[in-house]
Each structure stands twice: as C-alpha cells, then as structure tokens.
Amino acid sequence: xxxxxxxxxxxxxxxxxxxxxxxxxxxxxxxxxxxxxxxxxxxxxxxxxxxxxxxxxxxxxxxxxxxxxxxxxxxxxxxxxxxxxxxxxxxxxxxxxxxxxxxxxxxxxxxxxxxxxxxxxxxxxxxxxxxxxxxxxxxxxxxxxxxxxxxxxxxxxxxxxxxxxxxxxxxxxxxxxxxxxxxxxxxxxxxxxxxxxxxxxxxxxxxxxxxxxxxxxxxxxxxxxxxxxxxxxxxxxxxxxxxxxxxxxxxxxxxxxxxxxxxxxxxxxxxxxxxxxxxxxxxxxxxxxxxxxxxxxxxxxxxxxxxxxxxxxxxxxxxxxxxxxxxxxxxxxxxxxxxxxxxxxxxxxxxxxxxxxxxxxxxxxxxxxxxxxxxxxxxxxxxxxxxxxxxxxxxxxxxxxxxxxxxxxxxxxxxxxxxxxxxxxxxxxxxxxxxxxxxxxxxxxxxxxxxxxxxxxxxxxxxxxxxxxxxxxxxxxxxxxxxxxxxxxxxxxxxxxxxxxxxxxxxxxxxxxxxxxxxxxxxxxxxxxxxxxxxxxxxxxxxxxxxxxxxxxxxxxxxxxxxxxxxxxxxxxxxxxxxxxxxxxxxxxxxxxxxxxxxxxxxxxxxxxxxxxxxxxxxxxxxxxxxxxxxx
Amino acid sequence: xxxxxxxxxxxxxxxxxxxxxxxxxxxxxxxxxxxxxxxxxxxxxxxxxxxxxxxxxxxxxxxxxxxxxxxxxxxxxxxxxxxxxxxxxxxxxxxxxxxxxxxxxxxxxxxxxxxxxxxxxxxxxxxxxxxxxxxxxxxxxxxxxxxxxxxxxxxxxxxxxxxxxxxxxxxxxxxxxxxxxxxxxxxxxxxxxxxxxxxxxxxxxxxxxxxxxxxxxxxxxxxxxxxxxxxxxxxxxxxxxxxxxxxxxxxxxxxxxxxxxxxxxxxxxxxxxxxxxxxxxxxxxxxxxxxxxxxxxxxxxxxxxxx
Numbered sequence: 001x002x003x004x005x006x007x008x009x010x011x012x013x014x015x016x017x018x019x020x021x022x023x024x025x026x027x028x029x030x031x032x033x034x035x036x037x038x039x040x041x042x043x044x045x046x047x048x049x050x051x052x053x054x055x056x057x058x059x060x061x062x063x064x065x066x067x068x069x070x071x072x073x074x075x076x077x078x079x080x081x082x083x084x085x086x087x088x089x090x091x092x093x094x095x096x097x098x099x100x101x102x103x104x105x106x107x108x109x110x111x112x113x114x115x116x117x118x119x120x121x122x123x124x125x126x127x128x129x130x131x132x133x134x135x136x137x138x139x140x141x142x143x144x145x146x147x148x149x150x151x152x153x154x155x156x157x158x159x160x161x162x163x164x165x166x167x168x169x170x171x172x173x174x175x176x177x178x179x180x181x182x183x184x185x186x187x188x189x190x191x192x193x194x195x196x197x198x199x200x201x202x203x204x205x206x207x208x209x210x211x212x213x214x215x216x217x218x219x220x221x222x223x224x225x226x227x228x229x230x231x232x233x234x235x236x237x238x239x240x241x242x243x244x245x246x247x248x249x250x251x252x253x254x255x256x257x258x259x260x261x262x263x264x265x266x267x268x269x270x271x272x273x274x275x276x277x278x279x280x281x282x283x284x285x286x287x288x289x290x291x292x293x294x295x296x297x298x299x300x301x302x303x304x305x306x307x308x309x310x311x312x313x314x315x316x317x318x319x320x321x322x323x324x325x326x327x328x329x330x331x332x333x334x335x336x337x338x339x340x341x342x343x344x345x346x347x348x349x350x351x352x353x354x355x356x357x358x359x360x361x362x363x364x365x366x367x368x369x370x371x372x373x374x375x376x377x378x379x380x381x382x383x384x385x386x387x388x389x390x391x392x393x394x395x396x397x398x399x400x401x402x403x404x405x406x407x408x409x410x411x412x413x414x415x416x417x418x419x420x421x422x423x424x425x426x427x428x429x430x431x432x433x434x435x436x437x438x439x440x441x442x443x444x445x446x447x448x449x450x451x452x453x454x455x456x457x458x459x460x461x462x463x464x465x466x467x468x469x470x471x472x473x474x475x476x477x478x479x480x481x482x483x484x485x486x487x488x489x490x491x492x493x494x495x496x497x498x499x500x501x502x503x504x505x506x507x508x509x510x511x512x513x514x515x516x517x518x519x520x521x522x523x524x525x526x527x528x529x530x531x532x533x534x535x536x537x538x539x540x541x542x543x544x545x546x547x548x549x550x551x552x553x554x555x556x557x558x559x560x561x562x563x564x565x566x567x568x569x570x571x572x573x574x575x576x577x578x579x580x581x582x583x584x585x586x587x588x589x590x591x592x593x594x595x596x597x598x599x600x601x602x603x604x605x606x607x608x609x610x611x612x613x614x615x616x617x618x619x620x621x622x623x624x625x626x627x628x629x630x631x632x
Numbered sequence: 633x634x635x636x637x638x639x640x641x642x643x644x645x646x647x648x649x650x651x652x653x654x655x656x657x658x659x660x661x662x663x664x665x666x667x668x669x670x671x672x673x674x675x676x677x678x679x680x681x682x683x684x685x686x687x688x689x690x691x692x693x694x695x696x697x698x699x700x701x702x703x704x705x706x707x708x709x710x711x712x713x714x715x716x717x718x719x720x721x722x723x724x725x726x727x728x729x730x731x732x733x734x735x736x737x738x739x740x741x742x743x744x745x746x747x748x749x750x751x752x753x754x755x756x757x758x759x760x761x762x763x764x765x766x767x768x769x770x771x772x773x774x775x776x777x778x779x780x781x782x783x784x785x786x787x788x789x790x791x792x793x794x795x796x797x798x799x800x801x802x803x804x805x806x807x808x809x810x811x812x813x814x815x816x817x818x819x820x821x822x823x824x825x826x827x828x829x830x831x832x833x834x835x836x837x838x839x840x841x842x843x844x845x846x847x848x849x850x851x852x853x854x855x856x857x858x859x860x861x862x863x864x865x866x867x868x869x870x871x872x873x874x875x876x877x878x879x880x881x882x883x884x885x886x887x888x889x890x891x892x893x894x895x896x897x898x899x900x901x902x903x904x905x906x907x908x909x910x911x912x913x914x915x916x917x918x919x920x921x922x923x924x925x926x927x928x929x930x931x932x933x934x935x936x937x938x939x
Contacts, residue, residue: 028871028882031871033729034875035875036874036881039881042893043889
C-alpha cells in the first residue's frame with residue numbers, strides 16, 4: 001500500500017482536538033431542579049433512552065473519529081500497490097475527444113457538448129497517476145495527439161487549455177485506430193475512452209461516453225453560385241436548407257455579398273424536409289464573396305451560415321494539340337468560358353502543358369511522345385490515343401453504363417449517340433492515381449477519368465481539393481461517332497475541360513472544412529479576418545497544402561515571378577452527418593462505464609473516493625442520529 | 633432569593649394594612665374574633681337559664697324573671713372561643729429552589745413567596761383576634777412560634793418568619809409531610825384551622841393532609857410553584873440535581889421528554905387536587921409569578937378559604 005498524498009496524514013492531528021472538544025462537551029450542563037420525581041416518571045416510559053443517553057456521547061465521538069479517519073484516508077489517496085510493482089488493477093487510459101463540428105451543439109442547459117466532454121476529460125485527467133497514465137487524442141478530420149501517456153494531472157490540464165471543437169466533420173475511425181495503437185504501447189492494462197455525441201457503433205474494446213441529447217437543428221447543406229452564359233454580369237445562386245428536427249421550422253434566409261444584403265427569402269420546412277432555393281440574377285460585383293445566413297435559433301449555429309464565391313471571370317486556358325479537328329476547334333472557339341490555343345503535334349513540347357489549365361491531345365499521343373502518364377505535364381484530355389494504351393478495339397460499342405454523378409457527364413444524354421469503333425482501354429494500376437470510368441460499354445470503359453493525389457487526403461466531395469494532376473481519356477475518336485452532331489458533344493467537352501481545369505462553376509473556390517487544400521508553389525493561405533468567428537488563424541500550412549478548421553473565407557495569395565495576385569476560398573462544413581443531431585449519444589456509458597471509473601471504481605485502484613463516500617455517509621448518519629432526531 | 637429584611641419591608645406592611653381594610657370592607661357586618669363554641673361563657677350571646685346557686689355572680693341573675701315568677705334564675709351565655717390558626721410552612725430545599733429561566737419573571741423563590749403569604753394570612757387572622765401559630769416543616773417538624781393573639785403580636789410573627797433560614801441545610805433529605813404532620817397533630821392539643829403552604833412535592837402529601845383532616849383540623853392546602861416547574865424549557869444533555877437529596881440524574885432533554893414531564897406533572901397536581909376534594913380540603917395552586925395580595929384577596933376568596 002502506498003500513499004500518493006502522504007501530507008494528508010497531518011490532518012490526523014485533528015483527532016486529539018476532536019477528543020478534547022468532546023471531553024469539554026461531555027461535561028453536561030448541571031442544573032438543579034426542585035424535584036426529579038416527575039423526570040423519573042417521564043423517563044420511566046422509555047427506559048431504553050437512558051441507556052442510549054449514557055452511550056450516545058461516546059458513540060458520537062466514535063463516529064466523528066471514524067469520519068475523520070476516513071477523511072484522512074481519502075486525503076492521503078492510498079493505492080494498493082507495492083513499491084516498484086505495478087498495481088494489478090491500475091489502468092492507463094487513452095482518452096479520445098470528439099472535436100468535430102457537431103460537438104459545438106448547445107445542449108438544453110446552455111452548455112455545449114464539447115464543454116461537457118472537456119469536463120469529463122478533465123475529471124479523468126485528474127486521476128492520472130504513476131502506473132495509470134492518461135493519453136489524449138482529439139478526433140478531427142485527421143487524428144491529433146494532444147498528449148501522450150502522462151501521469152501528471154497538472155500537465156494534462158495545461159494541455160487541455162484552449163482546446164476547442166472545430167467546424168470540420170470527419171470520421172472517428174482513424175482516431176480510434178491511432179488510439180488502439182497507442183493503447184498497445186501502454187504498460188499494463190489500458191482502456192480507450194471515447195467521449196462523443198455520435199451514436200455510431202464503435203467496434204471492439206472502446207468504451208463510449210455520450211455527451212449529447214437529441215436536438216433540433218436546421219442547416220444550409222448546399223450553397224453555390226453558377227455563372228449564366230446568357231448574362232455574364234450575373235450569376236445564379238443555389239441554396240439548399242434542411243430541417244433535421246422533429247418539428248416544423250420557419251424563418252428567413254439572408255443572402256449577402258461582401259457584407260451587403262442582397263436578398264431575404266422566407267422559408268418553412270416540415271420535419272426532416274429539405275428545400276432548394278434559387279436566387280437568380282445575382283450581380284457579379286466586388287470580390288464575389290457570398291454569405292447565406294439562416295435567422296433561426298437552433299442547437300448548432302455554425303451550419304446556419306454558408307459561404308460561396310461567384311465564379312471567376314477568367315476563361316480556362318486550353319491548348320488543343322491536333323492535326324485538325326473542325327468540330328473541336330469550332331466548339332472551343334464558341335465557348336466564352338474557354339480561351340484556347342491551337343498547336344500542331346510537331347510544335348508541341350511536353351512541358352507546355354504546365355502553362356495551360358488543360359491540354360487536349362486529339363489522337364496525337366504518339367506524335368507528342370507521351371508514352372506514360374508520368375510524362376504528361378498538367379491536366380490532359382486524350383482523345384483516342386493515350387499513354388494508357390489499349391488491348392484491342394471495340395466495334396460499334398453500345399453505351400451500357402453511365403455515372404450520373406460524374407461531373408464529366410452532367411446533362412449529357414447518350415441515348416442518341418452511336419460509336420463506330422473504340423479502343424479497349426487498359427487502365428494502369430498506379431499507386432498515386434485514382435481512375436474512374438463514368439462511361440462504359442459493358443466491361444470496357446469508354447471514358448476514363450484519373451486523378452493524381454497530392455499526398456494529402458482528398459476532399460470528400462471531390463471538388464475542392466486540388467489534386468496535382470487530372471487526366472481524361474476518351475476511348476473513341478469523335479470522328480468515329482455521331483457525337484459531334486449531338487447536343488451531348490459541347491456539354492461533354494465543356495464539362496471535361498472545366499473538370500480538368502478544376503474550374504467547375506458551382507464548386508469553384510469551394511472547400512470542405514477540415515480537409516487539406518493543395519496550394520500551388522508560391523501560394524499562401526490565411527483566413528479573411530471579417531469572415532471567421534474570433535478572427536483566429538485556423539488554417540495550418542502542411543507543406544504545399546493547408547487545413548482550414550473554421551468555416552469562412554480564406555485568402556490565397558499568389559506570389560511569384562509574375563505579378564502578385566490572390567484568390568478566395570470559401571470553406572463550409574456542409575455535412576449532413578454533422579448537422580443531423582437527432583441521433584446523438586446520450587446514453588450512459590455501458591459496461592465498464594465512465595462514471596464509476598471516474599469515481600474511482602475499486603477496480604481502478606482509486607479507492608480514496610470510496611473513503612470519502614463512506615465519510616459522507618457516516619456524517620449523514622451522525623446528523624440524523626444526533627441532530628435531526630433531537631429537534632423532531 | 634430575597635433577604636428577610638427586604639422581604640418584609642415597609643411596602644409589604646402597607647400592603648398588609650390595605651389587605652386588612654379590604655377584607656373588612658369585603659365582609660362588612662361580621663363580628664371579628666367571635667367564634668361560637670359549645671361551652672358557655674362570658675360572651676354576649678344568650679344560651680340558657682338555670683337555677684340560682686349560692687356563689688353565682690349576682691350580675692347574671694335575671695331580675696325580670698324574678699319579678700314575674702319570684703324565683704332566681706341566672707342567665708347562661710355562650711362561651712366565646714378564639715380560633716386557632718396554624719400555618720404550616722414548608723421550609724424544604726425544594727421550596728428554596730428557584731428556576732433560572734424565571735429570574736426575570738419573579739424575583740422570589742417559592743419559600744419567600746410562601747413566607748409572604750403566611751405573613752398575610754397571619755396578619756388577617758391576628759386582626760380578627762384569632763390565635764396564630766407558625767409551624768415550619770421539611771424533613772422534620774421544626775420549632776413553632778406558639779399561638780399569639782392580637783394585632784400587636786404581628787411583629788412576633790414577622791420576626792419568626794425572618795428568622796427562618798434563607799437557604800436550607802444541604803442534603804437534608806426529602807420532604808416528609810406525613811411524619812411532620814403526625815408530629816404536628818400530636819403537638820397541638822387544640823384543633824383549628826390549618827393552612828399548609830408547600831409545593832407538595834411529596835408522594836405522601838395527600839395522605840398527610842388526610843391525617844390532619846381526620847384529627848379534626850380544618851385544612852387548606854396552598855400549593856406554591858415556580859413557573860419553571862410548569863415549563864422547564866430544558867434542552868440538550870443535562871445533569872439534573874435534586875434540590876433536596878442532591879441526587880444527580882443525566883438525561884437528554886428533548887421535546888418528547890418535556891411533553892412527558894408536563895403530562896406527569898399535570899397528573900400529579902390533578903390527583904392531589906382530587907384527593908383534597910375528597911377530604912373536603914381546600915386546594916389552591918399558585919405560582920411565584922402571582923402577586924401575593926391577589927392570591928389572598930382573589931384566589932383565596934374564590935376558593936372560599938377566607939369568608
């Protein structure tokens with residue numbers, strides 16, 4: 001048995017004082033009375049009180065000494081542990097604190113879920129001691145180790161200071177995986193404690209502590225701007241509002257541009273309903289920073305405001321390398337969002353691709369010398385011939401599968417398109433490339449879209465994260481089909497060019513909070529001070545990328561040899577899983593629950609709390625026996 | 633506890649004089665100090681005739697009868713006999729006890745209050761030409777004053793009362809009213825009116841007064857109590873010491889015990905009053921908070937102890 005706070009033994013010095021006070025008190029007040037005849041008769045009705053009266057003072061002293069002893073035992077914090085030997089029942093603890101956006105939800109008591117979680121973390125951190133260290137991980141989009149195993153409660157408390165929930169969503173799995181790895185390194189037994197509001201099931205030995213209740217919430221789930229080809233001076237805004245509550249809500253949505261109110265629309269949503277609103281003809285003025293705000297009072301405030309950017313005016317710079325393609329040339333020339341240059345294969349140099357947003361290789365891959373994808377610079381569209389090569393040809397391939405969600409095929413109708421022939425593409429297995437086949441003919445891809453990842457985690461939506469490189473391969477020659485005669489042709493080429501240039505009008509300059517955004521060489525990002533709560537700089541640079549942790553606008557400054565410029569980035573949570581607070585985890589911890597452990601369950605070795613509890617019980621009993629009964 | 637000199641000061645004497653006047657006014661027309669007896673004597677009340685015998689006082693011959701009948705008859709008159717008023721004063725330790733709580737309500741202990749009442753009763757009796765005796769008692773019967781008569785003897789009554797000790801001898805023991813009253817009955821040859829001033833904290837008090845009643849005494853009991861005895865107001869751990877025996881008794885005074893005490897006290901007083909009523913003994917209960925003149929004039933009259 002060891003004592004973690006031996007200075008507490010000093011309080012035993014109170015025992016003689018207590019006895020002296022009792023000896024002083026036990027001298028009864030002596031009162032002379034004319035006769036004891038009536039007192040004896042009155043007491044004769046309950047003679048047992050006489051016995052009790054004789055012993056009660058000593059019994060009271062005994063109780064008080066016992067209470068003092070238990071209190072001192074609680075103070076010295078005894079541990080059932082021999083010197084140099086780990087207590088068999090001691091536990092190390094890996095605390096996993098959920099710091100995702102939904103943890104900012106305010107509970108009915110006025111306290112946020114994160115604040116409640118932080119209290120529990122502090123309680124557990126206070127139990128850290130030799131042989132039972134506490135490690136702290138924070139679950140954000142990427143796991144973050146706040147503290148490795150630490151046995152000093154003060155140091156843990158210091159590291160907890162300033163910890164806040166982010167506006168980002170994300171998955172708990174990576175953090176829990178890291179917690180399991182960390183738990184394996186702990187000496188002795190170790191438990192993993194996840195403090196979260198989410199009700200998603202957690203696999204394995206992780207104990208879950210719920211800090212949330214089911215709450216009503218309304219959120220902006222989509223907010224984007226799209227330029228109007230017919231009216232280049234205006235844009236259309238798309239706004240989607242969802243009610244994640246069980247009761248109907250109504251309110252107003254306000255649209256602002258650069259802080260100036262543009263429009264206000266009322267909305268009314270039933271339980272679980274969504275509503276999409278279009279704000280047409282929004283003037284494209286100023287910096288184009290758009291803000292949508294819901295004037296509702298719900299549990300989560302951060303998803304009541306969304307940010308978007310008006311599409312940029314600059315057209316995509318496209319290089320068409322062809323031996324002559326009348327349809328493509330006419331099409332690119334007629335597209336106001338594209339500025340293209342024409343080049344023959346003989347004059348093409350591979351490094352030219354870096355100077356353009358996209359390069360279209362019109363069946364000239366062989367002539368340009370691009371044998372592999374690694375040789376390709378910049379974003380590229382290969383028509384027919386490509387570095388992927390082919391394993392044969394397809395005769396009159398029918399269109400069997402289309403990916404309606406693919407940005408390449410948006411609004412493209414394939415039912416009246418006929419291909420004369422196409423190559424049987426062989427998709428290479430490259431570790432840093434990710435390929436999709438949005439258009440297929442049975443088991444053969446007709447269109448392949450590939451993205452080379454920049455090293456950081458890609459955006460969940462696939463829109464905002466700037467990959468290093470994009471490539472699209474058409475397995476067919478436009479001349480070997482009737483595609484140029486169909487409406488699908490300009491749509492397909494326009495979609496492809498803008499996807500390659502990563503300038504899709506609806507998601508241009510948009511990013512999801514918490515995920516890395518790739519920065520080009522010479523670029524640096526910082527939050528716009530007028531758009532983020534508290535003006536905190538929450539974007540953190542990681543090499544050539546940064547991770548925004550708050551919603552709002554970020555200014556990306558581009559400095560280089562050419563003239564300095566900047567662009568804006570709008571960051572939103574826009575995640576149904578974060579906004580839907582109905583499925584919160586409010587259930588008490590099960591199994592080896594958190595609360596008993598926090599109170600120092602016998603199994604955890606923190607038995608001082610049991611002594612304190614016993615002292616409290618005895619104190620209550622003493623009060624009931626000697627004070628409450630006397631005044632009844 | 634007041635000293636004897638302050639107990640019977642000039643203010644007290646003035647009150648007694650007023651008491652006498654008030655009593656005369658209340659019972660106007662009555663002859664004082666005239667108590668008819670069965671014996672013939674020299675009073676003014678005619679009783680009978682008898683034949684003249686030589687040696688009779690010629691002044692008692694009824695000459696009118698002699699004129700009509702020519703025979704000598706002498707008139708016999710009822711003998712006038714003084715009333716013997718004995719005031720038995722309890723001098724035990726319990727009578728000297730005074731409740732601490734009642735200090736602000738009454739400055740007198742029960743014994744002082746009883747002494748004042750005894751003086752008042754004695755004064756009224758002496759003013760009525762009765763014979764008055766004061767008999768202290770406690771564990772044993774004390775030396776009495778002896779019967780005195782006439783208002784001029786009141787100073788002897790006061791001196792006797794003043795000489796009674798202000799504080800009792802320690803641990804003399806419990807009051808023994810039965811023993812004391814037996815001794816009193818044996819000591820006193822003539823019967824008369826007996827006032828017993830006591831707290832009657834003796835289980836044999838009723839029997840003792842019944843003994844006097846059987847000995848042809850006309851007994852009146854006057855119970856003097858301290859207000860604290862009616863409402864002790866004790867709480868917590870207390871060591872009670874009996875004022876008479878000095879026996880200590882530890883107890884925890886709570887509301888339940890106080891309630892039981894009051895019930896026992898009321899039961900004792902009720903039984904005492906019932907026993908007195910059965911034996912035709914007048915009974916009055918008073919406390920030291922009641923002024924003695926009120927007691928003598930109002931309470932005693934209501935209880936028909938003073939005619």
